[in-house]
Amino acid sequence: MIRKKLSPRQKMINLMYVVLMAMLALNVSSDVLEGFSLVDEGLTRSKNNSNVQNEQIYKELDAAMKQNPEKTRQWFEKAQQVRKMSDSLYMFAEDLKLQIVREADGKDATLDNIEGRDNLEAATHVMLAPAVGQGEKLKKAIESYRDGITKMINDEQKKKIISANLSTEVPQKAKLMGKNWQEHMFENTPVIAAVTLLTKLQTDVRQAEGEMLHQLISNIDVKDVRVNQINAYVIPNAQTVVRGGKFSAQIIMAAVDTTQRPEIYVGNTLLKSENGRYETVCGSTGDFTLKGYLVMKNGNGETIRREFSQPYTVVEPSATVSATMMNMLYAGYQNPISVSVPGVPINKVNLSMTNGTLTKKGNGEYVAVPSKVGEDVTFTVTAENEGRQQEMGKFSFHVRKLPDPTGYIQYTDAKGNTSRFKGGRISKQALVSAGGIGAAIDDGLLDIAFRVTGFTTMFVDNMGNVVPEASTSAQFTQSQLGKIRSLNRGKLFNISNIQVVGPDGIQRTLTSPVEVIIQ
16 A cells, blocks of 8 residues: 655644643643644744745745736735735734743743743633633634635635635534633643644645745736737726716727637626627616636646626616706605616615605605795705715705695495595485595695594574584584484585694694585
């Protein structure tokens, strides 16, 4: 059987785990502690070697940037991002190592000469102490770094390796004991073991950094693709720009090989188009992103893959019609308001108002309730534009009191249709069945109901005297109903002094009576 030769790094990691298995609960032997020291020294050498290799790549990127900034800039900037991320986690681990050692040996202690290597309380205090323990913060920093760096790596196998090296998964045995990751790693852990674990983290960080740097430098060093046609292109971020916003476009000179077209994948679907044009019917509104990648061969026959991503926005077709003679709202009434901004998704449009309250109903619909009669309402429309709120306009409306309603008697005719009787001839049966009166603004545009709180009927007796009968509700009194039943055909009476309360809370008495003639 052929045995696979282990790398020096893997040998050191294996040795560390062997040493960990040899630890006793509260009685750590000097041999075990010495083993940890050896593992830490080996990891430190590996870490330093990775540092040297990574710095060499950074120098190559610096040189490439000076020589050809246009070609190198995007990869150089990504490299600086990788360096910042990696240095942040690396220095955090370094600071934790020093904190643990100084907790054990005093404030002047250094990592070069650790005296309290077997101290079981220092790491526990620094990493797990209530309120000040750094364990949870370290866990989140590792996860953030792992997620950030793996998103940049194209090679799936390398992604898995980096994810495994920087895993914060708690082993099943520790889970059964109720421990989280930081407790599993640092609870009752000797100082030298905690330092070794943090050195291993630093080594993993530098190796992940190195993998990413190799990928970036390889992008710069991709062999040239032979071309036979050069064209100029303008690629706008958006073709619709709101006044006050920015028109942004990338102007490039693109070289193509007309004898070899790249394969274009939108998502994971091959685009069957000779000229690379992509079209789709936009059936819904909102923000979308066109994503995919291109694949083609370079001069050496190697496959080149390049990702692309282009956001775009779909908005509803819209138009604004303004009736300047009807810019009016009613005080105390729930006035429906709608708002839209051409070219802007409705979910990015906001409305505010003065002199009243505004309630959002959704899809650009609002209900406005003005407070004071005679004081104008001003609506301010804002929209999100390039990550900031931009004012799109102000609109003023006059505020007036709701007009007086009209009194009516609601009845059902012989065909079952509901009607509102506002004066004239009506059958005695319809009157008695109605039981009372109502009031509303009913002009064909508005239908605003008012609550009737009282009214007076004016009957004429056989002597020609006017006999008033008052009701303190919207219903006919028994006396009123008796007089109605006693009326002969052609006789009339009036319903006057109708007292109502509108949705604005204002009580009023209607001046126009309802004249009733018995049919």
